[in-house]
Amino acid sequence: MVFKNTASLNRRNLLRAGAAAGVSSLAMPEVSWAQSEKTVKIGNIDPRTGTYAALGGNQIRGATMAVDEINKKGGILGRPVQLLVEDSQGLPGPAVSKAQKLVNQDKVNFLMGSVSSAVSGSLSQFANQHDLVFVDSGGHADAITGKKCTWNTFRTCSTTWMLTAGDFEPLFKKFGKKWFFITPDYAFGHALYTDYVAQLTKAGGTALGNALAPLGTTDFSSYLIQARAAKPDVLICLQAGDDLVNLLKQTVQFGMNTQMTVAGAMQEMEVLEALPPAALLGWWTFEWYWNQPNVPHVADFVKAYKSRYNNKVPTARSWFGYATAHALALAANQAKSLDALKVVRALEGLELPPEVALQPGKCYYRAQDHQMIANMFPGYVPKDASYPNLFDVSQTIPGGDIAKSPEEAGCKMAYPS
Known part of the structure; x- marks a missing residue:
């Protein structure tokens, strides 16, 4: 404009x-x-x-x-x-x-x-x-x-740390300790993977593998084959936008949603709206949600x-x-x-x-x-999901409870003189 x-x-x-x-x-x-x-x-x-x-x-x-x-x-x-x-x-x-x-x-x-x-x-x-x-x-x-x-x-x-910390505990406690990651190969994906693995390792879990997929990937079959061979408890999908739409569609086509829990750090309405009913699944973190009764x-x-x-x-x-x-x-x-x-x-x-x-x-x-x-809104996609009720928020977590301190994050601010 x-x-x-x-x-x-x-x-x-x-x-x-x-x-x-x-x-x-x-x-x-x-x-x-x-x-x-x-x-x-x-x-x-x-x-x-x-x-x-x-x-x-x-x-x-x-x-x-x-x-x-x-x-x-x-x-x-x-x-x-x-x-x-x-x-x-x-x-x-x-x-x-x-x-x-x-x-x-x-x-x-x-x-x-x-x-x-x-x-x-x-x-x-x-x-x-x-x-x-x-x-x-x-x-x-x-x-x-x-x-x-x-x-x-x-x-x-x-931050990516807040996204991963938002749903790490329920994923780890509910679904198992062995995770496999499919990660977009740029800064966002690398940060999410690093943050999840830090929490997973500290809790005594295992990262079985990490398949790096370029931004804009449309065919995820080779990465899903790697994931299936690893036999994880949880398949962590770290993509966003159209990439996550394609990945979730193909995960269901491969039948992998019946073999392991499908989850990830960030989920968004735009992705869920674009999915067919069979691919509406998984445990994720939202950063804001439209349905907040009494707020x-x-x-x-x-x-x-x-x-x-x-x-x-x-x-x-x-x-x-x-x-x-x-x-x-x-x-x-x-x-x-x-x-x-x-x-x-x-x-x-x-x-x-x-x-x-x-x-x-x-x-x-x-x-x-x-x-x-701000807050994190972890939860899951319900079995009867239909627009606009595409996500069930399981809890609202104050960001201050899970965010790293500025010192832990490594920020050293310098101002112009």
């Missing part, structure tokens, strides 16, 4: 531009912007094509909804907010090229987005080179807020999202985009500035209000490493 010469757009022009772009209206009828108001620009880099397109699409939808709400309430510093969306294709190279365009041509004030951890790492480095605030919406690898943390990068989604504001959010997006319930990815855009606005308004360091200081320790957190307890960006501390 690109806007030209936006410094003096009036409210009518802003509305016309937003409608033409089809991503986000820039103002709501309740607010009247002065002609001289310069827009605050958020660059949103997410996959709209490729393996993670469905995940990126919902992050964009959540962010778009948030931006409209922000503008309805007066924008950022009394100025209209503009969401500029670019397609990362789920790959670091295109993502950085799009970031360069957003910074050099579009003059964005903030960057957000990403699904792939490899993309998130590259965008974090890029943002650091340009002294720009970047909030990683959905790339999970531990290092982003761990050993490779930077003063200007924050993360809304959880304030969740039902209202779900209703508004469904009304806006063709009766679809919001997903964890929707919440990532929604919470991230709101957090940037809250921090800038609190800082009364768009200066990167001032916004960073406001983000550090920022607690999301209940109508944005949309889950129990306290959700906040930890000051020491900029990691969001």
Whole structure:
């Protein structure tokens, strides 16, 4: 989504531009912007094509909804907010090229987005080179807020450690000690595997093998043959997006779901929606779930999202985009500035209000490493699963109970002088 010469757009022009772009209206009828108001620009880099397109699409939808709400309430510093969306294709190279365009041509004030951890790492480095605030919406690898943390990068989604710790105990106690892994061969998969194995080894279990599959794999037969030969108690599937859809379909075709427990660290509504009924199975961790009875504001959010997006319930990815855009606005308004360091200081320790957190307890960006501390929702896919009731949450685990400390994660923050 690109806007030209936006410094003096009036409210009518802003509305016309937003409608033409089809991503986000820039103002709501309740607010009247002065002609001289310069827009605050958020660059949103997410996959709209490729393996993670469905995940990126919902992050964009959540962010778009948030931006409209922000503008309805007066924008950022009394100025209209503009969401500029670019397609990362789920790959670091295109993502950085799009970031360069957003910074050099579009003059964005903030960057957000990403699904792939490899993309998130590259965008974090890029943002650091340009002294720009970047909030990683959905790339999970531990290092982003761990050993490779930077003063200007924050993360809304959880770490891979939190994902694996979310369901490790029930998997180990219920289903057995011998596990085999099928792992996407890049940063996200490697981090998940390392984290699970650390917990498995400590508990006295055994990793029987680890089959590394390239991102975008469509035929998992050779990896499933390896897994069957190992005879594990648990088959751990660490893929995401379309890759996990293909893997679970083929796992059922091979009949392996009758021979071992199928499980993994992260499951998402986008994947479950894309599966045939026979492949709806397994034990997983969700990072946010639409059905949270008695949690304030969740039902209202779900209703508004469904009304806006063709009766679809919001997903964890929707919440990532929604919470991230709101957090940037809250921090800038609190800082009364768009200066990167001032916004960073406001983000550090920022607690999301209940109508944005949309889950129990306290959700906040930890000051020491900029990691969001929220909840994990481990559970399983029920036998009678049908949309939108595709997952049963067995418990809600506060992220602070399982997250590594900043020191354990290896974050050593350095700020500009």
